[in-house]
Amino acid sequence: MPRHIDNLCLLNESVGEPLHLEQIWTIGMKKKKIHEVERLAQVISSVNKVPEIQTVLDIGAGKGYISHILKYYSKMNVIGIEGQATHSTSATTWGEKLRDRLIKRKNRDETFLLGEYSGIENVPEDNSRFFHYFVEPDMDVSDFKNMLNNVLDNDNEEVGMISLHACGNLSPSILRLFNTLDNVSTLVNIGCCYMKMVEESMLHETMY
Numbered sequence: 001m002p003r004h005i006d007n008l009c010l011l012n013e014s015v016g017e018p019l020h021l022e023q024i025w026t027i028g029m030k031k032k033k034i035h036e037v038e039r040l041a042q043v044i045s046s047v048n049k050v051p052e053i054q055t056v057l058d059i060g061a062g063k064g065y066i067s068h069i070l071k072y073y074s075k076m077n078v079i080g081i082e083g084q085a086t087h088s089t090s091a092t093t094w095g096e097k098l099r100d101r102l103i104k105r106k107n108r109d110e111t112f113l114l115g116e117y118s119g120i121e122n123v124p125e126d127n128s129r130f131f132h133y134f135v136e137p138d139m140d141v142s143d144f145k146n147m148l149n150n151v152l153d154n155d156n157e158e159v160g161m162i163s164l165h166a167c168g169n170l171s172p173s174i175l176r177l178f179n180t181l182d183n184v185s186t187l188v189n190i191g192c193c194y195m196k197m198v199e200e201s202m203l204h205e206t207m208y
Contacts, residue, residue: 018042019073024101028094029065037066040164040190045074047186048160055152056160057081057184059135059174064091066164067128068098073115079151079159080130088130095126137169137198141180148181160186167193 019038026034044066048056054077058067061080068091070076082088102123105112117124133147149155161184163174171191178187 019069021069024105025069025098027097027101028063033065036164036190037069040162040188041066041069041073044070044160044162044188045076047188048074048076051158051185053158053160053186055079055157056162056186057148059161059163059177060166060170061091061130062087062165063094064128064130065094066162067091067130068095068126071095071126071128072102072117072124075116078128080128081133081135082130083132083134085132088132091128091130095128099123099126135170135173135177137173137176139173141177144177145181156183158183158185160184160188162188164190165192166190169198 019041021034021038026037029037044056054075056070056076056078058064058078058080061067061082064078064080067078067080070078080088080091082091102112102114106114106123114120114123129151131147131151133144135144152159161174161178163170166174166189171189174187174189178184
């Protein structure tokens with residue numbers, strides 16, 4: 001959702017049809033993941049088009065599937081934040097393999113479409129970046145803000161925040177970040193595994 005309600009009204013009119021990704025884009029994804037990525041990528045693009053957001057934070061980025069799709073289809077800079085270090089590494093590797101596939105396909109077929117990069121001669125560099133950082137309910141938001149300032153090219157840059165499958169307490173943690181960080185202008189969050197959520201009072205009890 002955009003931070004301002006007038007932009008939300010514009011969004012209701014601007015979300016288009018889902019993407020229809022060829023197999024070259026989806027190697028490694030299960031059918032359910034493809035279904036989600038095709039639809040959510042279009043929503044994210046529409047949400048961030050109104051305030052002209054160029055950079056999005058993918059919280060709980062996993063293997064980076066939607067991050068890399070957003071790079072090519074929406075010309076977005078994506079910063080992936082992932083709690084499992086092995087997933088961050090896998091996301092970078094998957095992006096490199098995707099770009100290799102796109103280059104080979106473009107060399108064979110000059111008419112091959114590259115989303116927002118269609119019509120260009122060469123496949124652009126994938127500048128998506130992935131970082132190992134665990135977002136948790138009792139974290140110090142100032143610590144997250146410092147981390148964010150270190151990875152952004154401009155500390156004052158307006159960014160969007162997204163999360164697909166924000167498991168358990170990750171969803172309220174993301175909402176807290178969105179409410180606290182002034183330079184985060186938009187949010188698209190799809191929660192899951194609500195049975196894993198822990199009430200705030202129980203979180204404090206486990207700290208002692």
